[in-house]
Amino acid sequence: MEGEPTRVMMGVNESTIKGYSHASISSRGAFEWTLQQIVRSNTSGFKLLFLHVQAPDENGFDDMDSVYASPDDFKSLKQRDKARGIHLLECFVNRCHEIGVQCEAWIKKGDPKEVICHEVKRVRPDLLVVGSRGLGPFQRVFVGTVNEFCVKHAECPVITIKRPADEAPQDPVND
Amino acid sequence: MEGEPTRVMMGVNESTIKGYSHASISSRGAFEWTLQQIVRSNTSGFKLLFLHVQAPDENGFDDMDSVYASPDDFKSLKQRDKARGIHLLECFVNRCHEIGVQCEAWIKKGDPKEVICHEVKRVRPDLLVVGSRGLGPFQRVFVGTVNEFCVKHAECPVITIKRPADEAPQDPVND
Numbered sequence: 001m002e003g004e005p006t007r008v009m010m011g012v013n014e015s016t017i018k019g020y021s022h023a024s025i026s027s028r029g030a031f032e033w034t035l036q037q038i039v040r041s042n043t044s045g046f047k048l049l050f051l052h053v054q055a056p057d058e059n060g061f062d063d064m065d066s067v068y069a070s071p072d073d074f075k076s077l078k079q080r081d082k083a084r085g086i087h088l089l090e091c092f093v094n095r096c097h098e099i100g101v102q103c104e105a106w107i108k109k110g111d112p113k114e115v116i117c118h119e120v121k122r123v124r125p126d127l128l129v130v131g132s133r134g135l136g137p138f139q140r141v142f143v144g145t146v147n148e149f150c151v152k153h154a155e156c157p158v159i160t161i162k163r164p165a166d167e168a169p170q171d172p173v174n175d
Numbered sequence: 176m177e178g179e180p181t182r183v184m185m186g187v188n189e190s191t192i193k194g195y196s197h198a199s200i201s202s203r204g205a206f207e208w209t210l211q212q213i214v215r216s217n218t219s220g221f222k223l224l225f226l227h228v229q230a231p232d233e234n235g236f237d238d239m240d241s242v243y244a245s246p247d248d249f250k251s252l253k254q255r256d257k258a259r260g261i262h263l264l265e266c267f268v269n270r271c272h273e274i275g276v277q278c279e280a281w282i283k284k285g286d287p288k289e290v291i292c293h294e295v296k297r298v299r300p301d302l303l304v305v306g307s308r309g310l311g312p313f314q315r316v317f318v319g320t321v322n323e324f325c326v327k328h329a330e331c332p333v334i335t336i337k338r339p340a341d342e343a344p345q346d347p348v349n350d
Contacts, residue, residue: 006212033332037181037301042217126212127334151326151335157208159302159334160326 005102008034009049009125009156011116011146014088016174023088024175025168026131030161031092034129035099043100050092050105051119052085053112082107113149120154128154133175134162180277183209184224184300184331186291186321189263191349198263199350200343201306205336206267209304210274218275225267225280226294227260228287257282288324295329302332308350309337 012027023031039046068074089105096103108115120128132147147160163175187202198206214221243249264280271278283290295303307322322335338350 006215038213040181040217040220042215042220045215045217157334157336159332161332 005045005047006127007047007049007123007125008038008127008129009051009116009120009123010034010092010129011112011131011150012050012052012088012092013112013175014084017169023091024131026133026161026163026175028131029163029167030129030131031095033161035101039101044102047102047104048092048096049123049125050089050103051116052088052105052107053115054081054085054107054109055112056109113146113153116146116150117153117155120150120156125156128156128158130158130160132160132162133168133172134165180220180222181302182222182224182298182300183213183302183304184226184291184295184298185209185267185304186287186306186325187225187227187263187267188287188350189259192344198266199306201308201336201338201350203306204338204342205304205306206270208336210276214276219277222277222279223267223271224298224300225264225278226291227263227280227282228290229256229260229282229284230287231284288321288328291321291325292328292330295325295331300331302334303329304334304336307335307337308343308347309340 010027010031012031013024015022015024022028034048068077085107089107093103093105108119116128116130128150130147130150132145147158151158151160169175185202185206187206188199190197190199197203209223243252260282264282268278268280283294291303291305303325305322305325307320322333326333326335344350
């Protein structure tokens, strides 16, 4: 029954909480759930594929006070984005390495929901795991939901892991 | 990392193909997917919980020609339904027994989507797996979709396993 490991793709993103340059609460929750409930002790039976999608305008508001005077300013901005993405993925890859689960991680630019579905088509994982803030319909209008789009459009089985209510920050739109 | 097994609830139903008293193609697909991609060789790490919900009018059309003349006629009808449900669950339980995966199976009456969500609340599985015919929006209007309701309302992570296109019967509404 063994053979090729089950390839689990995980969409991971940064926390939206200011000054907190780590994975979002949802991403970490989805990752820990996958290890505890799916991988369990069978560390050689699974391979985790971490995809981090950087939306172009994600940090738009933070950059409102910046002044761009030369092409190099944009270059350094891009390098900063890349560095943050690498830092994010490093946490997940390190944890997999510690417990002996094979993994791969990469960064893409674009609209997260579109890019995730496109990468599913390209990489063909056996399963896609996405975290969700578990917001109500009113809150969802403002933040959009990557997971609902993926459940509908991704060409592989999708599992949505809702953030536990007791881990929600003061403003539940944050993550 | 081991301890209590991961409890996976599976909603299973009969095939809608006439004269074919077996599990639906979707149910069997979801079951085999779970064994291959999630359980793998870690047979002691999981416990499968099979729930079969019998909708009261599911076999309504088959019974159009029946004549009910006494309370006993209904009793035998109910016994026939129960026997079919037991036969359905037996296939899944036998297969689990063969490969050494713990399981439980039970039958409930009612609207499948409502009952599944109610049973999730009662039994508190770690994961719910449901099969889906993968119908388009036009076909869905007529047959309803249990999986979409469960993804929205079940109080645990839900995974929908779509029926592979090459296993669809001539009329894709059949299963």
